[in-house]
Amino acid sequence: KIDGDRLWNSILETAAFGGTPDGGVRRLTLSGEDRAVRDWFRHKAETLGCRVSVDAVGNMFAVRPGSDAEALPIAIGSHLDTQPTGGKFDGILGVLAGLEILQTLQDAGYQTRRPLMVVNWTNEEGARFSPAMLGSGVYAGVFDRTYAESRVDAEGITFADAIEAIDYRGETPIGEPRFAAMFELHIEQGPVLEREAFDIGAVTGVQAMRWYDLTVIGRESHAGSTPMDMRQDALADAANLILTTQDIARRHGGMATTGQIGITSPSRNVIPGKVTMSLDLRHENDDTLQAMEQDVRAAMQRQCGERAVLTGIWDSPAVHFDAGCLAAIRDGAAAAGASHRDIVSGAGHDSVYISRVASTAMIFVPCKDGLSHNPAESATREQCTLGAQTLLNAVLAYG
Amino acid sequence: KIDGDRLWNSILETAAFGGTPDGGVRRLTLSGEDRAVRDWFRHKAETLGCRVSVDAVGNMFAVRPGSDAEALPIAIGSHLDTQPTGGKFDGILGVLAGLEILQTLQDAGYQTRRPLMVVNWTNEEGARFSPAMLGSGVYAGVFDRTYAESRVDAEGITFADAIEAIDYRGETPIGEPRFAAMFELHIEQGPVLEREAFDIGAVTGVQAMRWYDLTVIGRESHAGSTPMDMRQDALADAANLILTTQDIARRHGGMATTGQIGITSPSRNVIPGKVTMSLDLRHENDDTLQAMEQDVRAAMQRQCGERAVLTGIWDSPAVHFDAGCLAAIRDGAAAAGASHRDIVSGAGHDSVYISRVASTAMIFVPCKDGLSHNPAESATREQCTLGAQTLLNAVLAYG
Numbered sequence A, B: 001k002i003d004g005d006r007l008w009n010s011i012l013e014t015a016a017f018g019g020t021p022d023g024g025v026r027r028l029t030l031s032g033e034d035r036a037v038r039d040w041f042r043h044k045a046e047t048l049g050c051r052v053s054v055d056a057v058g059n060m061f062a063v064r065p066g067s068d069a070e071a072l073p074i075a076i077g078s079h080l081d082t083q084p085t086g087g088k089f090d091g092i093l094g095v096l097a098g099l100e101i102l103q104t105l106q107d108a109g110y111q112t113r114r115p116l117m118v119v120n121w122t123n124e125e126g127a128r129f130s131p132a133m134l135g136s137g138v139y140a141g142v143f144d145r146t147y148a149e150s151r152v153d154a155e156g157i158t159f160a161d162a163i164e165a166i167d168y169r170g171e172t173p174i175g176e177p178r179f180a181a182m183f184e185l186h187i188e189q190g191p192v193l194e195r196e197a198f199d200i201g202a203v204t205g206v207q208a209m210r211w212y213d214l215t216v217i218g219r220e221s222h223a224g225s226t227p228m229d230m231r232q233d234a235l236a237d238a239a240n241l242i243l244t245t246q247d248i249a250r251r252h253g254g255m256a257t258t259g260q261i262g263i264t265s266p267s268r269n270v271i272p273g274k275v276t277m278s279l280d281l282r283h284e285n286d287d288t289l290q291a292m293e294q295d296v297r298a299a300m301q302r303q304c305g306e307r308a309v310l311t312g313i314w315d316s317p318a319v320h321f322d323a324g325c326l327a328a329i330r331d332g333a334a335a336a337g338a339s340h341r342d343i344v345s346g347a348g349h350d351s352v353y354i355s356r357v358a359s360t361a362m363i364f365v366p367c368k369d370g371l372s373h374n375p376a377e378s379a380t381r382e383q384c385t386l387g388a389q390t391l392l393n394a395v396l397a398y399g
């Protein structure tokens, strides 16, 4: 049985790595803060009798031997990196619950047949280097290692240089160690479980998502002497497109978000001549997402003609998780005395790519006001404990 | 008589200081490029027999003695700094025409009664340090020297540090040397003269302008799991306000421009929690500008309540130039054989503040497509020559 206090304390302990005054965590992937929490993870796993290996993109695998030396491990995986305005829970809960499970088994002197493995995937957030779920994507063969290494952050630093700088480029070949199945525990990051008062979500899949860069070209000119009707204002066009893409998303029952925007050579008294912004489109249904993209392209053409360009940089289709893993999760929740419902994830997770190479499913716990990627992100000790207990039950049940 | 080729060559010569591949000039105030053109200006003026002095905010005064040692000089002033996306003409034409006039008088062996003075005012553009017209504003007593020195650029460098770095903090007391009148030659930066085929604009005044910082607070949350109707998206609000302020400007016959925008802690998959942007409002009439501001405040309140804050950082009321100087300009244009009309400036100029301490007026020449603050900014050799000739005639006529 999970020790909820111990789990809670480890959440508070790791929140110090990149902790911010407002109670949040800013621990961008491959930063100094990330290195610190990685060192902590390695040390902790080793004291629990694990062998820790690291692959070339920094994914960390902590393996606790099972009684059957031939059997593939069962993985418990998530991520320790955060958003710039991240909270204490997000993927962290999933990794720390894995360690808590190993501790619980050790205290009970219990050896599983299959080895157990706790995984910390690199750059799940996609905040410093796009796209998201990069480490698990490389492991699963969705992305090349060289593609990952060539990704560049806002300061112009490559993934390759960043991983070198924190000394976390490991020797383990990509795609190893292999495992039979992965379970991922995560906060919901949405409002459904809290609103409907469920303890646990059995995550049946993840909606489709696409990332784009959107560029609008206007014409720089003087803010005081250029009549309003002679302007080609790239920012006014961008503002229109931000609102239009959100209207399109609403109409289709999907989502549209612009989280980054910049003017090239900005100046207070210059009409913007070039604006670059991000666009994140999501829908549960691949076809509808495609229709949303087409509507966005049509709106851009209508509003800006050739002056606006949309470039897709990431496309993650809808995912459906493994039925066997889901059954183990539902049973595990019931055994933990937790109320549960099925749910579809709006956020991407490492499980999305891992599900291509191993049986995979996820467990959600509620979070306050459905808030995440925010310093105020919050879940209670009891919610976290029930999630970890469900995870332990599911892992043992899956066997 | 002005040597148009010589003037043109000096425009091309100085365009090398901060010249960009697209034919523009990027010479932000107090940058290395600005230092280079300042050194060039000092050297050139000295070879024309001037004494060059520099005050504590870097304003440069090149004085050519007159026959009456007691008489106050007549100034010809403008600025050599540019926007990040600046062109070759802007204030530059006004300073170089001043030097060309001194050269013409020297070649003709002509001594004026009053001393003549060519002035290069610091940070007219307001691009690196806001507000605009900072150097002439300090000279005229509108701004404190310490206020100017404390202004900070986007990199966090203060005006004081920047002027120290290029070694242009001079010894001349603020407000000296005094002068009787100032004439400023500038490209129109608008479409009127070109459209109506006039050679010269006699600038009767400058419209009112105000600069603001506008901040919108939203709530950071996840781009994939936060339903559209549960969002507090600071960027969506900002986009709405950009469009609304421009509608308000159109309705009042004024102008509204947002030239800078930034998200605090931007990330592709995070709904923006805080957006900061600039707002530039202008109108020929002070009262109407005030009404525009009130409409903007009301719209902000309606759309965002307390989540949006407007902070005024600069207020430059409408200006009416000196009748005597204007008469000299109209006569000077006629004597140069140039067609001319009266015109009001949409852009701010050093003459705005100088008109508070000396008789002042301005001369506009047309520019291609009314374009400025753009690398493609352009005026012909003939247009520049007619402008400089009108300037010379006006200076001599004003006597």
Ligand SMILES: NC(=O)NCCC(=O)O
Binding pocket: A124, A125, A126, A132, A133, A189, A346, A347, A348, A349, B222, B223, B224, B269
């Ligand atoms: N869980 C999570 O925040 N993942 C980041 C990828 C996404 O944007 O959905």
Ligand SMILES: NC(=O)NCCC(=O)O
Binding pocket: A222, A223, A224, A269, B124, B125, B126, B132, B133, B346, B347, B348, B349
């Ligand atoms: N002339 C000019 O571009 N001045 C800068 C001040 C303004 O924004 O009008």
